[in-house]
Amino acid sequence: MEKPQLSRQKTVAVVGTGMAGLATAHLLHQDPQKRYHVTLLEKRDQVSLSAESIQIPPQDSAGASLWADVPMRAFAGGFYRNLVRMYDYLGVKYHAQPFLFSFTRLPKHQQSSSGSSCIPRPQMVYASNFHQMPPVPRTSDMIHWCMEAIYTVLCYLWFTICCFVISPYSENLHTGQLSESLDHYLRRIWLPQYYVANYLLPLISSVCTCSHQELLNFPASDVLDYKRRTHRQQHFVVTAGVQCVQPKLLEGVELRLGVQLTHVIPQGNGVQIKYSNGDGNSSSDYFDLVVLAVSPDVAASLFPTLDSQLSAIPTTIVETVAHTDKSTIKPMLHATATQDLIKCSKEARGSYNIGTQRIHLLSNGTKTESVHEQSNSILVTTNPLFPLDKSKVLRSANFIRVLRSPLSRLLINSIFRNRREQESFSDSTVSLSSWRNGDNGVYLAGGWCWDGMVLLEGCVVSAMRIATDLGITVPWDVTAA
Numbered sequence: 133m134e135k136p137q138l139s140r141q142k143t144v145a146v147v148g149t150g151m152a153g154l155a156t157a158h159l160l161h162q163d164p165q166k167r168y169h170v171t172l173l174e175k176r177d178q179v180s181l182s183a184e185s186i187q188i189p190p191q192d193s194a195g196a197s198l199w200a201d202v203p204m205r206a207f208a209g210g211f212y213r214n215l216v217r218m219y220d221y222l223g224v225k226y227h228a229q230p231f232l233f234s235f236t237r238l239p240k241h242q243q244s245s246s247g248s249s250c251i252p253r254p255q256m257v258y259a260s261n262f263h264q265m266p267p268v269p270r271t272s273d274m275i276h277w278c279m280e281a282i283y284t285v286l287c288y289l290w291f292t293i294c295c296f297v298i299s300p301y302s303e304n305l306h307t308g309q310l311s312e313s314l315d316h317y318l319r320r321i322w323l324p325q326y327y328v329a330n331y332l333l334p335l336i337s338s339v340c341t342c343s344h345q346e347l348l349n350f351p352a353s354d355v356l357d358y359k360r361r362t363h364r365q366q367h368f369v370v371t372a373g374v375q376c377v378q379p380k381l382l383e384g385v386e387l388r389l390g391v392q393l394t395h396v397i398p399q400g401n402g403v404q405i406k407y408s409n410g411d412g413n414s415s416s417d418y419f420d421l422v423v424l425a426v427s428p429d430v431a432a433s434l435f436p437t438l439d440s441q442l443s444a445i446p447t448t449i450v451e452t453v454a455h456t457d458k459s460t461i462k463p464m465l466h467a468t469a470t471q472d473l474i475k476c477s478k479e480a481r482g483s484y485n486i487g488t489q490r491i492h493l494l495s496n497g498t499k500t501e502s503v504h505e506q507s508n509s510i511l512v513t514t515n516p517l518f519p520l521d522k523s524k525v526l527r528s529a530n531f532i533r534v535l536r537s538p539l540s541r542l543l544i545n546s547i548f549r550n551r552r553e554q555e556s557f558s559d560s561t562v563s564l565s566s567w568r569n570g571d572n573g574v575y576l577a578g579g580w581c582w583d584g585m586v587l588l589e590g591c592v593v594s595a596m597r598i599a600t601d602l603g604i605t606v607p608w609d610v611t612a613a
Contacts, residue, residue: 141169145405147393149174150181151588152577153425155218155595173391182375184529186454188508199373200510202527203341203452207588209365211358214592221608222380225371230262230413230488238496238517239328251494256280256331258481278481282448287327294321295359300352303542308536317352334495340434340585341450341514341533345498350536354585366504368582396422396435396573423598429558435574436556437567441543446535447579453513455525460461461492461503462509495561534580545583547576548597570601
């Protein structure tokens with residue numbers, strides 16, 4: 133009697149080594165039935181998840197090296213539920229990290245050429261989730277400070293109530309009405325413009341690393357959902373930096389670096405990819421499935437079938453710099469009494485077992501520069517408004533940030549809809565994509581591939597959806613148990 137032949141493993145190319153690509157490759161490689169052979173492709177000569185992070189040598193021979201994540205990879209409980217579950221499954225250690233946010237209002241449309249000497253002192257300091265009493269900046273006008281604090285708290289409470297009580301308008305596929313933008317929602321709830329411009333937009337735009345106007349164009353549902361989920365939740369950071377996550381997700385996966393893809397072409401029995409190597413020679417391979425874990429503009433250039441849909445998804449370039457130049461935050465440092473900061477750190481250590489870190493938000497009414505003081509004395513500045521001393525710059529990098537809009541939300545949801553929703557989308561008066569994720573053997577993954585803020589949680593969720601679609605049980609998904 134002949135032995136039954138084992139079915140051939142399907143070959144899968146995962147393009148991109150950010151969190152989405154690594155998580156997707158890990159899930160497919162760890163399939164209990166061993167149905168997939170995964171090849172991870174990266175155009176750079178190193179894995180991109182923590183490619184810009186900086187290793188800091190230990191102060192003594194017995195100490196361990198520290199890592200400064202570039203960009204910052206803090207995550208909040210409640211919103212990052214699947215990311216936290218994945219970290220727990222992988223055994224990644226993380227700890228609660230309290231923050232102090234200082235808000236500084238710059239002269240409108242502050243120009244970088246004017247230098248950092250004109251930076252005023254902060255008008256407010258806020259402790260994340262009110263975990264402690266924030267230090268009071270040194271100011272002679274205590275009455276103005278108290279009035280500013282009371283005004284800010286009242287506006288914050290009103291915005292919080294609205295987030296839980298007043299829902300944003302949703303899209304109507306049959307009339308072509310798009311979902312409500314954040315700008316329209318904030319005006320509808322009568323949130324004071326002063327609070328919006330000086331506190332709300334600087335804080336949230338630093339999370340989304342975009343300009344104020346780009347944030348106002350977001351669907352209101354994105355911001356409200358983020359606020360609801362993170363309300364009164366702690367912030368966390370990976371103890372050893374995200375560089376410790378890479379080897380856990382890469383374990384056993386075939387990795388090919390220096391592969392620059394040029395075309396993704398579906399064939400009758402698979403998908404052809406064309407690429408060039410570091411030596412400039414062109415070549416091609418065939419895979420059963422291809423996962424594009426890249427930004428939408430890159431995916432559109434590789435897979436023209438989606439060009440008309442993905443070209444409507446807005447993107448921007450974000451600059452992040454790791455450095456030791458404290459010139460731009462000197463007014464903030466001088467504005468707070470040293471003994472108050474020491475006291476705050478002791479209070480934080482008592483409840484969180486970690487010292488408080490400060491994030492300085494400098495806003496000129498259009499953009500916000502975020503300066504994160506890390507415990508290792510390194511500063512990480514995102515969207516810098518002022519020039520930095522080049523001799524003090526440790527690492528500088530530019531990233532593509534995928535933005536959101538009501539139209540892009542509708543288009544993305546049409547691509548990632550499930551089959552039961554297909555009929556309602558086909559009846560829409562809005563021109564939507566007939567291509568669904570996974571058609572022609574091509575999948576999309578990334579922080580932008582879900583209905584929410586473009587953050588690490590979306591990367592993990594998109595990887596989980598691909599695994600589920602391919603019949604793989606996600607080991608950290610408690611809902612699938």
